[in-house]
Amino acid sequence: IDKNSTRLIEDLQRFLEEYMGFGDFIFRLPDGTEVARAGNPRELLERLREVPIESILHHARQQHFSHWMMARTEIRIAEQLYPKQVDDFAAPEELRRFLIRVIETVLYEKQSDIITRFIPGRSPYEVQFMRLGEGSLGGKARGIGFLRYLLSRLDLRRFFPDITIQIPPTLVICTGEFSRFLEDNHLAAAAVQGKLPFAELQARFLTAEVHPELARDLRAYLLALRAPIAVRSSSLLEDSLHLPLAGLYATYMLPNNEPTVEERLASLLAAVKLVWASTFGDSPRAYYRQTSYRLEDERMAVVVQTLGGGRRGGYFYPSFSGVAQSHNFYPVAYMKPEDGVAQIALGLGKTVVEGGAIVRFCPRYPLLLPQFANIRDWLYFTQKDFYGLDMTVIEGPRDAATMDRLKLLPLAEAEAQRVLPPVASVYQPESGLLVDSFFYDGPRIVTFQKVLRNPRLKLGELLSSLLTVSEKAMRTPVEIEFACDLPEEGRPVFYPLQLRPMAAKKRWEQVKITVEDKARAFCYSETAHGNGSYRGICDLVAVDPDAFEISRTREIAREIGEINRRLVAEKRSYVLVGFGRWGSTDPWMGIGVSWAQISAVRVLVEVGLKGFNAEPAQGTHFFQNVTSLNIGCLSVPYRSNSFLKWEALAGITPLHTTAHLKLLRWPEPLTIRIDGRIGEAVLLLP
Incomplete structure (x- = not known):
């Protein structure tokens, strides 16, 4: 800087922004050509995945990354980056992976202990767990929050560096909004008494109005989020140790792609109301009759969570979904009950949780599949279809039927979108064998052999680690729902979606069968x-x-x-x-x-x-x-x-x-x- 310059103030400002790290991080090539910009650490993380490696090497040699982070008081990141030199890495791409891992881990850990109150304008990708309203988060949301905390402490990214592990951004509408909705619209008596047919009760909920403050906040949330979303129940008692209430309440998945934010808000509000109405459905009523709990004491929070997966043609779905349990009730061969068990299926998880055709394996022995004793079992008892979210824009009245957007799709749809080859094999009638190559003609069989053998994904090892730590933390056997996406380019993405205790065993009565x-x-x-x-x-x-x-x-x-x-x-x-x-x-x-x-x-x-x-x-x-x-x-x-x-x-x-x-x-x-x-x-x- 020349102190005699006629542009001294402008030069000083430019120096502070470009060299001291107080402005945007401007990615440049060695010749000075600008290739990208980042305004905050999360944007920097995304740019690091895509900018040329020459630009990363250029900035790393001059310690620009650590200086820029220190200027933003990201001291933990800066302290880990500053001691490293470019020569410390065997290959340039190792440097890129190191930068991504450090920044990703610290940003995630900063949010893991915090459930932030919703503030309009905050990006759900920056603040990934927010609550809206007063009251309880409900059982499902508590499980998601605890899972976030565990993941931040496990440092799984260090043990599984070739995959991205992330819980999708989550907003929880707390139980206070449910109570206010019932009170403002005088619905409590009709809902609890159960005299109305459930379809009529749903219609009453849909025509009732939510509080204007809730509608305003959800509109602000949607302005920052255009991805497909799942609207899920999270009642007070749901996913508890003695009362799982699993699958008894409603879940709706929305494409969230209508032309205007008002239309997208109308879809979201309809889904929220239908989840609230499901508190008083026929199945929950029947379930409560078998317990000592009262339906009128139940309160419903709602989880709004970004869907994990990708858009394929006219549908959105992950490569596969599954459920893993730390206790196996039916171990075979040399498996032990404490080795756990997992079930996976192509597409969205509805196939797994509702008893469809799945592949079952033990995380400790992922290549041992006693479920399929011969080729005939593979042909008859594996998936012939899968679930995806219909991305067609929602039109017409937003009732329970219209809001059900999941479609059962043939395997040919997944093959056309190149999702099937990584999870399936081909049966050759001439040889009677299953082969991995889709070069051959023959029935496509969803075997997951390539997934279970994948040295980058290490699915069995990953699930085993998660189950072991979660069971130890909760002091009871646990169940984890998850999804996984295998994009054609880039790293696999593993989405832990839900953590809950497995239903507690009652005190054993000594029974002897002679x-x-x-x-x-x-x-x-x-x-x-x-x-x-x-x-x-x-x-x-x-x-x-x-x-x-x-x-x-x-x-x-x-x-x-x-x-x-x-x-x-x-x-x-x-x-x-x-x-x-x-x-x-x-x-x-x-x-x-x-x-x-x-x-x-x-x-x-x-x-x-x-x-x-x-x-x-x-x-x-x-x-x-x-x-x-x-x-x-x-x-x-x-x-x-x-x-x-x-x-x-x-x-x-x-x-x-x-x-x-x-x-x-x-x-x-x-x-x-x-x-x-x-x-x-x-x-x-x-």
Whole structure:
């Protein structure tokens, strides 16, 4: 700077901005050509991923990065960058990765302990966890917050440097807004009493007005966010240790791409109201009747979370989603229960949590897949379709049907968008083998072999680390929902979405099943879940094996609901026997009953048939709720040591029949014993 210059003030300002770090960080090439700018540390992080390596080397040699960070009081970042020299790195790209890792880690840790109150104008990508309104965050949001805290302390980025690990930006509408909405619109009495049909209650919620302050704040939030979003429930009791309420409340996913912010706000408000209304749905009511809790004490917060994944054609979805649990109820071979288990599926996670076709593996032994014993199993029991978010602009009335934007898509859609090859193999009929190359013709089979072997992703190791640390921190077995995206260019992105405790086991009742019990039993299972002697049950509802057709599973579910209503009115519990997987929304995997349709059940029996032999589900919402209520669940796979003697039931005159069901009743209760320690169970007739 020349002190005699006629432009001294301007020169001094330029010096402070360009050399002392008080202005934008201007990325330049060695010849001075500007290639990019960053106004804050988060923008700098994004620019570092894309600018030429020559520019990064140019600035690193002159310590521009550390000076610029120090000028912004980012002292922790500056202290880690300043000692490093360009010559300390074996290759230029190692320097880029080092800069990204340091800045990314510190920025994430700064936010991990903070739940920031929403302030209009703040970017959700800069402040990634915000709360709006008064009251509680709810169970799901608490789990997300705790997961953020754990991730910041684990330093996973150091152990998994080739993947990006991030929880999507999250806004929580606290329970106070729910209470204010009910009070302002005089909806509480009608909602709690349950006299209105649920569809009519939803319509009332949709026509009611939210507080103007909430609408104003959500509008400001949407001005800063154009990505697709998930609007999810987070009630006071949800995801608690003894009451998971998994999958009983509503979730809506929105493309968030309407032309105006007013239209996008209308969609978001409709989704929020429908989530609030789901507090009083038929399934939560039925579930609460089996507990000591009261529905009128429930309060609902709402989580608005950016979707993880990418846009592919007219749809948005991740490469795959999954659920991992730190306790495996059905270990095989040399697996141990504490080794955990994971279930993954192509696309959005609805396939996994609702009992669809998945690939199950142990994180410690990811290449051991006993679920598929031969090629026939791969052909018949793997995914044939997947879920994606329809990115068509929402038009017309924003009711419950219109707001359901998830579409079931064929595998060909994923192949056309080049999402399928990284997660699938090709079956060659000539050789009878599965091959990784899509050069060959043949059925596409979602095997995840390439994912589970991927040395960069290290999915099994990553899940095992997360589960171990989370279980230790929560002092109970845990469950983690996640998604993962495998872009064609760039690093894989792993999205931890939710952390919750697995349903607590009740105190074990000592149950002993003798050889005589097995000899007298009409049903025996060596793969059972639950524990104890289930007393006082005189009723059994069975799907008639002679009338069962896989294509009729939805009709069978409706018939079960009708018999269940009758037994609820009579205050009688019962055993329910059927084929395939209970609670699966995939009609080709089992009978998709809801909680309202089986609210009086005490024991479930899943019977396998040739070609219809679904394994017991562990990662589903249905399974979580079964566990929490200690409902017995017996699996009787086709051609196994387990059995069900249909002939023992054939001679009993039904009390009531439908097209596909028989209701049997005895004057004395059935003998039902489940030894939860070894997973063995028997059912004996009176």
